[in-house]
Amino acid sequence: MPADEPQTTEVQPPRPFTLAGVSMRELLSSCAAAEAVSTPPRLPDPAIRRRPAEHPRAA
Template sequence: MSASERDVPAQPRVVAGVSMRDLLASCAAAEAVSRPPRDPEPVPEVPVTGQPRKAA
């Protein structure tokens, strides 16, 4: 290791000026659009009160 490498303090590298927050947001957005849409959740049947249920 040369003397110049030892004298430079270790610093986090910045790639193209992109913050970690922006990078994570970009990854989340890419994942969201790459998945197929979810099926709609089923609507539970609510019995109507006051009326007898019909036999099947």
């Protein structure tokens, strides 16, 4: 490279990561939504037990 030409390096602003037109934010929110609708509800905590219903013939 000739010495009389100044070196110019263009610094481009960082772009959000995209793959096939989908941003990482969209991908993560899509995964979170899919997990929320596909995960079954949790069972109640066994440490918190309700008082058992009394047997009808106990009286």
